[in-house]
Amino acid sequence: MPAQGTPSSKGQEIQRTFDRITGYYDLMNRLMTLGRHAAWCREVAAGAEVPPGGSMLDIATGTGVIALAARERYPNSTVHAVDFSERMLAAAAGKPGASAIRWQQADANDLPFGDESFDAVTHGYLLRNVENVEHVLEEQYRVLRPGGRVVMLETCPPRGPLRHPVELGVRVVIPLLGQVVARDRQSYAYLQESTLGFMTPQEVSEILRRVGFSSVAWRKRFLGTHMIISAEKR
Numbered sequence: 001m002p003a004q005g006t007p008s009s010k011g012q013e014i015q016r017t018f019d020r021i022t023g024y025y026d027l028m029n030r031l032m033t034l035g036r037h038a039a040w041c042r043e044v045a046a047g048a049e050v051p052p053g054g055s056m057l058d059i060a061t062g063t064g065v066i067a068l069a070a071r072e073r074y075p076n077s078t079v080h081a082v083d084f085s086e087r088m089l090a091a092a093a094g095k096p097g098a099s100a101i102r103w104q105q106a107d108a109n110d111l112p113f114g115d116e117s118f119d120a121v122t123h124g125y126l127l128r129n130v131e132n133v134e135h136v137l138e139e140q141y142r143v144l145r146p147g148g149r150v151v152m153l154e155t156c157p158p159r160g161p162l163r164h165p166v167e168l169g170v171r172v173v174i175p176l177l178g179q180v181v182a183r184d185r186q187s188y189a190y191l192q193e194s195t196l197g198f199m200t201p202q203e204v205s206e207i208l209r210r211v212g213f214s215s216v217a218w219r220k221r222f223l224g225t226h227m228i229i230s231a232e233k234r
């Protein structure tokens with residue numbers, strides 16, 4: 001199904017970046033997170049608390065790790081998964097268990113779903129890629145039913161005594177892995193910049209509250225370089 005609207009020029013550039021790295025995405029993710037990414041995706045799926053017979057939407061699903069974890073955890077619910085990269089969606093749809101998920105190409109800025117369509121919305125590493133975080137969270141608020149939950153995994157700029165060694169590690173390790181494994185230093189330099197340059201959990205929480213979400217909670221992972229944030233629509 002075609003995406004609604006056309007992404008902005010920055011969006012199209014990001015779309016091309018993810019189209020380019022699809023073949024290496026899962027392996028690179030495992031290496032960059034020392035194998036922790038899948039466990040965080042299961043945590044995100046668990047936090048969605050989808051009721052039996054309910055429905056959830058995973059946005060920026062990429063190769064579908066959160067959507068597949070949700071499908072396993074909530075076998076009696078409907079799982080929709082969207083991304084604007086066709087190649088990422090194709091990789092996701094080819095995985096075992098994927099036929100039970102409704103995959104669709106869509107831009108997080110303009111979700112092709114009616115108001116109050118879902119009991120939960122999840123996403124991993126979406127917000128650091130978008131131009132207007134508040135607008136993207138408003139879209140999620142719109143498609144959630146009252147009482148519905150949003151749960152997200154994001155990178156987080158490291159703070160405290162470990163800040164400098166961790167920053168140095170991210171600056172060196174990610175582009176180096178990109179060069180050696182994917183032979184694409186440029187794409188991974190973008191990932192390294194967006195990892196270190198993204199917001200703190202307090203800043204994301206502030207925007208969530210402004211959009212109307214309540215019960216905002218967050219926890220950090222992986223030496224403070226990752227965070228899982230959840231909130232509820234009143």
Ligand SMILES: C[S@@+](CC[C@H](N)C(=O)[O-])C[C@H]1O[C@@H](n2cnc3c(N)ncnc32)[C@H](O)[C@@H]1O
Pocket residue numbers: 011014015018019029041059060061062063064065066082083084085088106107108109123124125126129130
């Ligand atoms: C780093 S990957 C994360 C994939 C997956 N959520 C995970 O945790 O492995 C980011 C994904 O976000 C998608 N993406 C970025 N901006 C988007 C947007 N505005 N709308 C839809 N997808 C977007 C990219 O195509 C890419 O597949």
